[in-house]
Amino acid sequence: MKHFTAPSDVPSVPELVQKALDVKRNPRRYAQLGNNKTLGLFFFNPSLRTRLSTQKAAQNLGMSVMMMNFNKEGWQLETEAGVIMDGGKAEHVKEAAAVVGQYCDVIGLRTFAKLENAAEDYKETFIQQFKQHAGVPIISLESEIRHPLQSLTDLLTIEDYRIRKNHTQKPKVVLTWAPHVKALPQAVPNSFVEWTKHMDYDLTITHPQGAELSTEFTEGVNIEYDQNKALQEADFVYVKNWSSFANYGKVIEAPDWTITAEKMALTNQAYLMHCLPVRRNLVIADEVLDGSQSIVIEQAGNRETAAQAILQEILLHLNAGESLSDLSESLII
Amino acid sequence: MKHFTAPSDVPSVPELVQKALDVKRNPRRYAQLGNNKTLGLFFFNPSLRTRLSTQKAAQNLGMSVMMMNFNKEGWQLETEAGVIMDGGKAEHVKEAAAVVGQYCDVIGLRTFAKLENAAEDYKETFIQQFKQHAGVPIISLESEIRHPLQSLTDLLTIEDYRIRKNHTQKPKVVLTWAPHVKALPQAVPNSFVEWTKHMDYDLTITHPQGAELSTEFTEGVNIEYDQNKALQEADFVYVKNWSSFANYGKVIEAPDWTITAEKMALTNQAYLMHCLPVRRNLVIADEVLDGSQSIVIEQAGNRETAAQAILQEILLHLNAGESLSDLSESLII
Amino acid sequence: MKHFTAPSDVPSVPELVQKALDVKRNPRRYAQLGNNKTLGLFFFNPSLRTRLSTQKAAQNLGMSVMMMNFNKEGWQLETEAGVIMDGGKAEHVKEAAAVVGQYCDVIGLRTFAKLENAAEDYKETFIQQFKQHAGVPIISLESEIRHPLQSLTDLLTIEDYRIRKNHTQKPKVVLTWAPHVKALPQAVPNSFVEWTKHMDYDLTITHPQGAELSTEFTEGVNIEYDQNKALQEADFVYVKNWSSFANYGKVIEAPDWTITAEKMALTNQAYLMHCLPVRRNLVIADEVLDGSQSIVIEQAGNRETAAQAILQEILLHLNAGESLSDLSESLII
Numbered sequence: 001m002k003h004f005t006a007p008s009d010v011p012s013v014p015e016l017v018q019k020a021l022d023v024k025r026n027p028r029r030y031a032q033l034g035n036n037k038t039l040g041l042f043f044f045n046p047s048l049r050t051r052l053s054t055q056k057a058a059q060n061l062g063m064s065v066m067m068m069n070f071n072k073e074g075w076q077l078e079t080e081a082g083v084i085m086d087g088g089k090a091e092h093v094k095e096a097a098a099v100v101g102q103y104c105d106v107i108g109l110r111t112f113a114k115l116e117n118a119a120e121d122y123k124e125t126f127i128q129q130f131k132q133h134a135g136v137p138i139i140s141l142e143s144e145i146r147h148p149l150q151s152l153t154d155l156l157t158i159e160d161y162r163i164r165k166n167h168t169q170k171p172k173v174v175l176t177w178a179p180h181v182k183a184l185p186q187a188v189p190n191s192f193v194e195w196t197k198h199m200d201y202d203l204t205i206t207h208p209q210g211a212e213l214s215t216e217f218t219e220g221v222n223i224e225y226d227q228n229k230a231l232q233e234a235d236f237v238y239v240k241n242w243s244s245f246a247n248y249g250k251v252i253e254a255p256d257w258t259i260t261a262e263k264m265a266l267t268n269q270a271y272l273m274h275c276l277p278v279r280r281n282l283v284i285a286d287e288v289l290d291g292s293q294s295i296v297i298e299q300a301g302n303r304e305t306a307a308q309a310i311l312q313e314i315l316l317h318l319n320a321g322e323s324l325s326d327l328s329e330s331l332i333i
Numbered sequence: 334m335k336h337f338t339a340p341s342d343v344p345s346v347p348e349l350v351q352k353a354l355d356v357k358r359n360p361r362r363y364a365q366l367g368n369n370k371t372l373g374l375f376f377f378n379p380s381l382r383t384r385l386s387t388q389k390a391a392q393n394l395g396m397s398v399m400m401m402n403f404n405k406e407g408w409q410l411e412t413e414a415g416v417i418m419d420g421g422k423a424e425h426v427k428e429a430a431a432v433v434g435q436y437c438d439v440i441g442l443r444t445f446a447k448l449e450n451a452a453e454d455y456k457e458t459f460i461q462q463f464k465q466h467a468g469v470p471i472i473s474l475e476s477e478i479r480h481p482l483q484s485l486t487d488l489l490t491i492e493d494y495r496i497r498k499n500h501t502q503k504p505k506v507v508l509t510w511a512p513h514v515k516a517l518p519q520a521v522p523n524s525f526v527e528w529t530k531h532m533d534y535d536l537t538i539t540h541p542q543g544a545e546l547s548t549e550f551t552e553g554v555n556i557e558y559d560q561n562k563a564l565q566e567a568d569f570v571y572v573k574n575w576s577s578f579a580n581y582g583k584v585i586e587a588p589d590w591t592i593t594a595e596k597m598a599l600t601n602q603a604y605l606m607h608c609l610p611v612r613r614n615l616v617i618a619d620e621v622l623d624g625s626q627s628i629v630i631e632q633a634g635n636r637e638t639a640a641q642a643i644l645q646e647i648l649l650h651l652n653a654g655e656s657l658s659d660l661s662e663s664l665i666i
Numbered sequence: 667m668k669h670f671t672a673p674s675d676v677p678s679v680p681e682l683v684q685k686a687l688d689v690k691r692n693p694r695r696y697a698q699l700g701n702n703k704t705l706g707l708f709f710f711n712p713s714l715r716t717r718l719s720t721q722k723a724a725q726n727l728g729m730s731v732m733m734m735n736f737n738k739e740g741w742q743l744e745t746e747a748g749v750i751m752d753g754g755k756a757e758h759v760k761e762a763a764a765v766v767g768q769y770c771d772v773i774g775l776r777t778f779a780k781l782e783n784a785a786e787d788y789k790e791t792f793i794q795q796f797k798q799h800a801g802v803p804i805i806s807l808e809s810e811i812r813h814p815l816q817s818l819t820d821l822l823t824i825e826d827y828r829i830r831k832n833h834t835q836k837p838k839v840v841l842t843w844a845p846h847v848k849a850l851p852q853a854v855p856n857s858f859v860e861w862t863k864h865m866d867y868d869l870t871i872t873h874p875q876g877a878e879l880s881t882e883f884t885e886g887v888n889i890e891y892d893q894n895k896a897l898q899e900a901d902f903v904y905v906k907n908w909s910s911f912a913n914y915g916k917v918i919e920a921p922d923w924t925i926t927a928e929k930m931a932l933t934n935q936a937y938l939m940h941c942l943p944v945r946r947n948l949v950i951a952d953e954v955l956d957g958s959q960s961i962v963i964e965q966a967g968n969r970e971t972a973a974q975a976i977l978q979e980i981l982l983h984l985n986a987g988e989s990l991s992d993l994s995e996s997l998i999i
Contacts, residue, residue, distance in 0.1 A: 028369075031369075036694075036697075038722060038725065040718065043406070046406055046407050046408055047406070047407065048401070048403075048407040048408075048424075048429065048432070048433070049432060051401065051406070051407075052373070052399055052401065052433060052436045052437075053436055055399050056371060056397075056399065056436045056437075059371065059397045064722075064725045066718055066721050066722065068714070068717065068718065069406060070714075072405070072738070073709070073712055073713070073714075073717070073735060074712050074713065074714040074717075075712055075714070075943065078946070081952075082947070082952060083946070083947065084946075084947040084948055085945035085946050085947060085948050086847045086945065086948050087847075090943045090945065091714075091942065091943030091944070091945075092944075092946050095942055095943065095944065095955075095962070095963070095966075096714065096943075098963045098966075099714070099715060099942065099963060099966040099967070100714070100718060102963070102966065102967035102970070103718045103719055103722045103967075103970055104718075104722075181419045181420075276424065276428055276432065277408065277423045277424030277428065277429075278424070278425075278428065279418035279419065279423065279424075280411070280416070280417075280418050280425050281415070281416065281417040281418060282417055282418050282419050286414075286415060289428075296428070297428070297431045297432060297435070300428075300431075300432040300435065301432070301435035301436075304435070304436055361702075364702075376739070379739060379740050379741055380739070380740065381734070381736075381740040381741070381757075381762070381765070381766070382765060384734065384739070384740075385706070385732055385734065385766060385769045385770075386769055388732050389704060389730075389732065389769045389770075392704065392730045402739060405738070514752045514753075609757065609761055609765065610741065610756045610757030610761065610762075611757070611758075611761065612751035612752065612756065612757075613744070613749070613750075613751050613758050614748070614749065614750040614751060615750055615751050615752050619747075619748060622761075629761070630761070630764045630765060630768070633761075633764075633765040633768065634765070634768035634769075637768070637769055
């Protein structure tokens with residue numbers, strides 16, 4: 001695995017989930033693998049779980065971490081080609097990526113959707129430009145439209161629970177929209193659907209009319225507009241708000257969609273998942289979040305495991321490349 | 334010692350001060366103790382000494398440090414139970430504490446008083462909620478009403494000077510209020526009094542009428558409203574401004590209380606202490622700060638020692654717990 | 667070498683450049699030299715290359731790094747002596763420097779010019795006060811008027827190219843002003859001239875009328891107001907905007923000075939250099955930046971090498987001092 005920005009970067013999603021489970025069972029196996037390697041973590045937006053879990057994962061592998069809040073500690077970057085840069089942006093992403101790529105062995109990058117123009121956001125410009133110009137592996141710490149570290153965590157969490165609970169039949173997994181007061185990106189649900197498609201799950205998405213995700217992600221997936229019907233017999237309920245894709249970036253009002261104990265009672269004693277941060281009693285009721293079926297905290301803890309699995313794969317790939325070039329050099333001699 | 338937020342967390346204050354002196358004499362004794370352990374330092378307010386001295390202390394013990402400015406790099410946390418979170422706060426402290434507790438072995442936390450409502454501030458809500466939900470030891474890096482790392486530093490500094498100067502008799506220690514233009518929290522003087530009570534010192538607090546601290550902290554302590562009288566025969570003068578407790582958070586105007594050479598002449602050649610930052614010629618005159626009896630710089634240097642002593646105690650406690658559980662596991666086998 | 671703030675701190679500039687070339691050839695030679703040593707990096711202004719390259723260089727030497735954005739994570743510092751500090755500044759640089767000097771073995775400091783008052787900026791107040799009060803070696807990460815880490819990088823880059831391209835004759839080096847929309851400091855061009863004087867180069871500065879640098883730096887250097895004439899037969903073209911020194915801090919308008927392919931055609935196939943960040947098509951045209959003679963990315967990569975060379979020299983100096991005092995102690999015994 002060279003980059004980690006979407007399932008298309010990964011040879012096999014189920015195998016990667018298996019590797020992440022191995023990391024959870026044996027976290028210190030590769031404690032020296034990252035020695036003398038540096039991970040740069042560059043944030044264009046706020047972060048708590050991603051920042052801390054990825055830093056911790058890198059340290060578990062012996063890597064050094066360099067962290068930077070780009071817009072606040074540095075300056076804004078230009079992404080358009082050919083423009084005369086006489087406005088507010090001090091540096092072009094071409095130079096910024098190429099320069100930091102010289103100081104880092106691996107780069108993690110977070111850039112949220114602006115939610116003003118779908119076509120712009122859905123290009124994932126920063127990630128693509130860093131892939132093109134940085135010359136080192138790029139890890140998405142959440143792009144405008146994808147959050148793959150979260151999705152790997154989600155699959156790891158589901159598989160871990162299935163093993164621990166001896167749950168061998170095909171699970172019914174429901175991704176349900178829930179209310180929010182702010183316009184949130186579609187990155188988490190997009191990615192959850194994109195990754196879950198690679199697993200042998202019975203996946204249903206439920207949301208109000210008008211909350212359809214981009215068909216780029218949902219094509220072929222079962223959509224049920226009746227939340228109560230969707231929740232029936234669910235084994236895992238993944239709760240998340242997102243803003244409208246069709247009416248791009250607009251807040252959707254549907255206050256009845258809050259996840260309550262009553263709704264969870266429709267499920268097959270489903271485990272409750274959420275990527276956090278979660279607004280209590282707006283997205284999910286206290287009674288559910290604090291209930292015995294809520295696994296949101298352990299899910300967040302698994303962020304460290306997922307990040308470590310990804311860094312391990314990338315470091316093993318880097319080292320294999322180095323060994324290969326060492327080999328070819330010695331063959332020349 | 335599990336947590337470090339107040340003297341009540343500490344088995345014996347004099348013994349802890351002794352341990353801190355040992356760290357000062359032999360700082361590299363436990364250079365590997367913190368290997369593979371992570372300290373999270375979370376700041377809700379600015380910091381210089383606390384940030385750098387605690388980070389340095391952790392590194393001296395081989396710990397990894399993860400640092401975060403919560404409000405600026407993350408988001409605001411809700412602390413009330415049962416509310417519908419449809420306002421400006423994106424996450425509840427219950428989740429935030431439980432999540433970061435999974436990435437960190439020890440957590441340090443700084444939250445200043447808002448100085449709007451005494452009852453609210455004096456609850457130390459963040460510290461208490463983190464203690465309850467994080468599942469790992471919590472170190473106060475200054476709460477709304479206490480600054481225990483500063484107070485341990487202060488006692489360490491006094492004891493160190495007493496030893497070096499062969500000062501065996503019971504010392505007279507004077508905590509004197511001094512002027513300031515901004516409303517400052519009561520955390521440093523509260524804590525100084527709370528900790529000094531555990532030592533065999535002759536303690537006097539002096540301040541203008543209206544600057545009384547909460548009796549929760551000062552009960553049983555000698556208060557003298559005449560600053561000149563209080564300073565007589567003092568061996569250590571601890572200078573600090575604080576805002577009113579009775580007229581909560583209001584600036585008290587008493588420009589004559591600035592510490593000058595003339596006032597210090599009343600003392601028994603007392604050593605001058607201040608927690609810093611200090612505003613020159615408002616709180617303390619240049620002539621005193623730059624004089625031979627000022628020990629404020631060495632006092633600030635002792636912050637590293639005090640933080641290291643606390644981290645050592647917590648790590649020894651954690652390791653003892655691990656050994657115990659290792660033992661019980663091996664006994665089961 | 668104790669401090670690193672200007673060529674006057676350096677015994678021999680050509681020898682230092684040679685040492686930096688050695689670091690580039692053998693970067694892991696001193697991988698343990700900085701063990702148990704801490705570098706504090708304190709930023710009063712934004713930074714990307716300097717922040718990351720210096721942090722990386724320190725880690726290459728085994729040093730710990732403590733980083734802080736002073737104004738944002740801490741507070742503003744007073745630099746005037748004798749003032750009553752009843753305004754917006756919470757701490758005097760005398761205390762701040764002395765305190766952080768106790769937590770750090772080496773300190774790096776960045777403070778930009780305010781561009782309001784030349785006399786003020788040209789004092790380099792922060793650097794000088796930290797040199798005086800911190801008690802440890804000070805590295806300039808760019809002061810109001812100098813950027814020595816950049817200049818050492820620039821000379822290293824030129825020498826590296828001369829060696830690799832077998833370019834043995836005395837090179838013609840041209841520092842050319844270029845347009846910009848914002849008022850930028852004179853630190854980079856001042857330092858470039860100050861350092862280049864120590865090398866056996868044929869140096870020409872070219873800029874519009876009114877863009878003269880301070881004669882403190884340019885005395886004895888060839889100035890040519892005709893950019894086309896200056897560029898003729900150049901081997902290295904160093905491009906940089908700066909604001910007016912005479913009309914202090916004012917933006918100079920001269921849109922024709924943008925570096926284009928046509929202008930580069932006048933040179934002896936010169937290598938193009940710039941310290942970055944660079945505004946494309948305002949300072950330098952895309953065709954030149956993306957052309958085969960542009961070495962700006964490798965130049966930025968050399969920042970890591972230059973910083974590592976400086977830290978090595980300072981650590982070797984520190985260790986020599988320690989050995990010496992170890993020796994004298996053992997002699998006393």
